[in-house]
Amino acid sequence: MYAPLLANRYLTSRIIPFIAVAAVALCVALVIVVVSVMSGFLEMVRASGKTMTGDVVVTRPITGIPYYQDLIKEIESLPEAAAASPIVETFGLLQMQYGTGDGGKQIEMVEVWGIDPASLDRVADYSRKLYWSRPADAALAAMAPDDPLRNPFYHREADGMRLATADGRPGLVLGIEISPFNRRGRDGAYRTSQAPGAPQDADYFMPNAGKVILTLVPVSEGGSLGGERKRDFTVVNEFQSGLFQIDANRILLPLPVAQEMLRLDAAPMVSRTEFDEDGRPKVIGETPGRATTIVVRARPGVAAPALRDAVRGAYARFHERISLDRSMPVNPPFPDLVSIETWEERLSDFIGPVEKERELMRTLFSIVYIVCAGLVLAIFWSIVQEKTRDIGILRAVGASRTGVLWIFLRYGLLIGIAGSIVGVLLAWAIIARINDIHNLLGTAAPAWLRILAWVATAAMLGLTVRGTLRASALHVVLWGFGTAAMAVVSVVLLHHEGFLIWDPSVYYFSRIPDSLDWHTAWTTMAGGIVFSVIGASVPAARAADTDPVKSLRYE
Amino acid sequence: MNMLLEADHVKKTYRLGRVDVPVLRGASITVGEGEWVAIVGSSGSGKSTLLHLLGGLDRADADSGPVRFGGEELNRFGARRENRYRNRDVGFVFQFYHLLPELTVLENAMLPALVGLSRLRWISERSALRKRAAELLETCGLSHRLGHRPAELSGGERQRVAIARALINRPRVLLADEPTGNLDIHTGGGILDLLAERHAAGLTMVMVTHDAAVAARAQRQVRIVDGRVQ
Numbered sequence: 099m100y101a102p103l104l105a106n107r108y109l110t111s112r113i114i115p116f117i118a119v120a121a122v123a124l125c126v127a128l129v130i131v132v133v134s135v136m137s138g139f140l141e142m143v144r145a146s147g148k149t150m151t152g153d154v155v156v157t158r159p160i161t162g163i164p165y166y167q168d169l170i171k172e173i174e175s176l177p178e179a180a181a182a183s184p185i186v187e188t189f190g191l192l193q194m195q196y197g198t199g200d201g202g203k204q205i206e207m208v209e210v211w212g213i214d215p216a217s218l219d220r221v222a223d224y225s226r227k228l229y230w231s232r233p234a235d236a237a238l239a240a241m242a243p244d245d246p247l248r249n250p251f252y253h254r255e256a257d258g259m260r261l262a263t264a265d266g267r268p269g270l271v272l273g274i275e276i277s278p279f280n281r282r283g284r285d286g287a288y289r290t291s292q293a294p295g296a297p298q299d300a301d302y303f304m305p306n307a308g309k310v311i312l313t314l315v316p317v318s319e320g321g322s323l324g325g326e327r328k329r330d331f332t333v334v335n336e337f338q339s340g341l342f343q344i345d346a347n348r349i350l351l352p353l354p355v356a357q358e359m360l361r362l363d364a365a366p367m368v369s370r371t372e373f374d375e376d377g378r379p380k381v382i383g384e385t386p387g388r389a390t391t392i393v394v395r396a397r398p399g400v401a402a403p404a405l406r407d408a409v410r411g412a413y414a415r416f417h418e419r420i421s422l423d424r425s426m427p428v429n430p431p432f433p434d435l436v437s438i439e440t441w442e443e444r445l446s447d448f449i450g451p452v453e454k455e456r457e458l459m460r461t462l463f464s465i466v467y468i469v470c471a472g473l474v475l476a477i478f479w480s481i482v483q484e485k486t487r488d489i490g491i492l493r494a495v496g497a498s499r500t501g502v503l504w505i506f507l508r509y510g511l512l513i514g515i516a517g518s519i520v521g522v523l524l525a526w527a528i529i530a531r532i533n534d535i536h537n538l539l540g541t542a543a544p545a546w547l548r549i550l551a552w553v554a555t556a557a558m559l560g561l562t563v564r565g566t567l568r569a570s571a572l573h574v575v576l577w578g579f580g581t582a583a584m585a586v587v588s589v590v591l592l593h594h595e596g597f598l599i600w601d602p603s604v605y606y607f608s609r610i611p612d613s614l615d616w617h618t619a620w621t622t623m624a625g626g627i628v629f630s631v632i633g634a635s636v637p638a639a640r641a642a643d644t645d646p647v648k649s650l651r652y653e
Numbered sequence: 654m655n656m657l658l659e660a661d662h663v664k665k666t667y668r669l670g671r672v673d674v675p676v677l678r679g680a681s682i683t684v685g686e687g688e689w690v691a692i693v694g695s696s697g698s699g700k701s702t703l704l705h706l707l708g709g710l711d712r713a714d715a716d717s718g719p720v721r722f723g724g725e726e727l728n729r730f731g732a733r734r735e736n737r738y739r740n741r742d743v744g745f746v747f748q749f750y751h752l753l754p755e756l757t758v759l760e761n762a763m764l765p766a767l768v769g770l771s772r773l774r775w776i777s778e779r780s781a782l783r784k785r786a787a788e789l790l791e792t793c794g795l796s797h798r799l800g801h802r803p804a805e806l807s808g809g810e811r812q813r814v815a816i817a818r819a820l821i822n823r824p825r826v827l828l829a830d831e832p833t834g835n836l837d838i839h840t841g842g843g844i845l846d847l848l849a850e851r852h853a854a855g856l857t858m859v860m861v862t863h864d865a866a867v868a869a870r871a872q873r874q875v876r877i878v879d880g881r882v883q
Contacts, residue, residue, distance in 0.1 A: 099767045099768075099770045099771065099772055099774075099775040100764065100767040100768050103756075103760070103767065104753075104755070104756075107756065108755060487751065488753050488754075490751075491752075491753060492764075492768065493710075493739075494708075494710055494739060494745050494751075495739060495740060495745070495764055495765040495818070496737065496738075496739040496740020496741070496765060496768050496769060497736070497740075497768045498732065498733075499732070501768070646710050647710050647711045650710075650751060651701075
């Protein structure tokens with residue numbers, strides 16, 4: 099019965115155990131924060147990878163898939179599929195007139211998607227990706243007073259869904275990061291202005307006055323380039339997928355326009371040997387319109403691989419049916435020539451390395467467990483050294499070796515539990531506020547904080563002087579180090595203009611992942627406890643071996 | 654008078670570095686039930702070592718004679734019996750009190766009882782044990798100090814707590830190593846009075862001292878010189 103009493107007293111009546119708890123807590127928090135950010139990054143990659151692609155993607159680049167409407171019907175009849183949408187994918191040149199007053203123009207290489215907004219919305223929630231839309235009431239209430247989305251002028255979701263201007267001309271939707279005037283604030287909201295930090299200005303709002311020229315080059319089935327096709331467009335909205343790579347490179351335009359510009363639209367088929375009365379080649383049919391990509395959404399509860407297999411079967415049936423139909427002048431590509439992949443398979447080159455990096459981090463940071471055990475061992479060793487006489491007394495009054503061993507193992511267990519709980523709470527607090535912390539680091543320190551730092555420096559200097567006058571070496575050393583540290587902090591704050599570690603253009607995402615990886619938290623917590631007990635076991639065994647006579651002989 | 658404790662030509666040698674230092678060279682002592690024996694001798698004569706052997710804190714050399722308690726040889730005790738012997742059969746009082754600083758006076762006095770109790774028995778006997786410890790401390794004049802820590806007590810008070818701790822399990826013999834060696838004459842006198850009361854109540858006591866005046870309070874004195882009893 100004495101073991102819990104003493105373990106609890108040792109824990110609560112001394113400073114050393116709190117140092118051990120702090121050491122374990124820091125180790126645990128370190129692992130959880132790092133792995134949580136990595137896991138969050140991976141999840142964001144996964145979630146964003148799925149953005150605008152659905153669960154399964156059918157691709158036949160450049161020449162596309164004819165009779166894609168029939169294929170979509172075939173796919174949508176599958177019990178595994180919820181919806182499918184056609185896309186024409188290509189690359190193009192986007193010429194933007196920035197309206198800077200000096201006639202400045204900029205040409206960007208962009209990824210072009212010709213889409214059908216209605217069906218893409220069913221597959222990939224297209225409407226939710228349109229940035230300039232009226233937010234939900236709850237989100238609206240939480241927005242900053244100067245957030246442009248508070249103003250109905252900026253609500254352009256109808257134009258975005260039509261992919262057309264109010265007068266019916268085809269429009270473009272740009273990735274939100276394409277326009278250099280879109281500046282993302284610390285609150286995550288975009289504001290349009292010419293200069294960084296300048297107030298919101300509707301003149302630089304692309305869906306207001308953005309005129310762009312898009313140039314596409316069609317490619318024939320034989321691989322030869324057709325003549326360039328250039329067309330003026332009005333920007334009608336901008337989208338935010340959350341993946342910087344997409345937001346900075348992709349533009350959307352109506353599917354029929356993209357088909358027409360790339361010569362993938364329906365066209366008359368003429369004979370090479372027969373001619374009409376005017377001497378022109380005789381029209382013998384019509385080549386169908388084509389889509390290079392079909393994105394498919396799974397029904398709830400259906401896994402992407404199951405849908406992929408079903409879509410492969412649907413494509414094989416579609417191919418067979420069309421090929422056997424003599425009324426269809428064009429055959430679809432053979433199934434082997436069409437890529438049908440889940441979104442994860444499509445992004446495996448990108449997701450795979452991130453997964454490996456996370457596992458590498460997890461493995462490398464396992465070393466922290468050994469550090470944790472080492473810290474507990476060192477601290478407990480000194481405690482046992484200091485408590486030798488107490489252990490001798492316990493042995494003298496009949497405590498067994500096992501009993502003494504258990505005191506210190508229990509002590510280690512309590513420290514492990516307390517440290518791990520504190521570590522998880524600390525990690526949770528950091529993770530939950532990681533973007534705020536990051537933003538804080540990214541801004542110059544306020545005047546009050548700079549003044550406070552200097553006041554603290556002066557106060558510590560005063561305590562150092564007092565320690566010197568009282569000839570207390572401990573106070574001089576402690577407060578001296580404190581003064582030096584605070585002086586460095588004060589100087590840094592004075593010159594700190596803010597720095598950002600998380601660069602969206604490098605990490606693809608505009609925000610640092612801020613959700614705790616609970617699986618990692620629990621396993622790290624368990625690891626912290628186990629390794630604390632392991633660290634405590636060596637000093638505990640030493641304590642159990644204490645010879646009562648030797649420990650009590652001398653005072 | 655029944656024989657309670659007996660050491661028969663016991664030997665004990667300590668090893669200091671590469672040198673063997675014989676401390677006891679065949680010391681013999683007998684202590685009868687209810688007797689108060691003082692072991693006297695100069696510093697380094699081996700009197701504390703003899704007390705440790707009698708209390709089962711240390712073991713005699715392999716070629717030593719036996720140490721017996723109630724006829725049982727201590728050298729033949731297993732670990733469990735040895736722990737029980739230290740816990741139940743003997744009570745120790747040390748010169749430097751050796752109280753645990755993290756525990757209160759009451760908890761220090763209860764410590765040997767706590768060592769001997771399982772959790773279940775602690776639940777059932779807790780109240781009785783607290784009551785007994787409080788009564789013991791009251792007889793030692795410490796009823797007003799139950800919640801204090803050892804650091805808050807004077808030397809004499811600490812030694813009284815140590816005596817209460819030694820008596821909590823109602824041992825058959827009390828072993829005291831210089832119980833007044835760290836106290837002034839007046840305070841030491843009070844401690845000896847307390848021990849005398851216990852002896853009068855029937856407790857067997859073996860007390861180590863180098864002070865002739867203190868030894869004079871015992872019924873019988875055993876002088877140890879150079880590791881042998883004279």
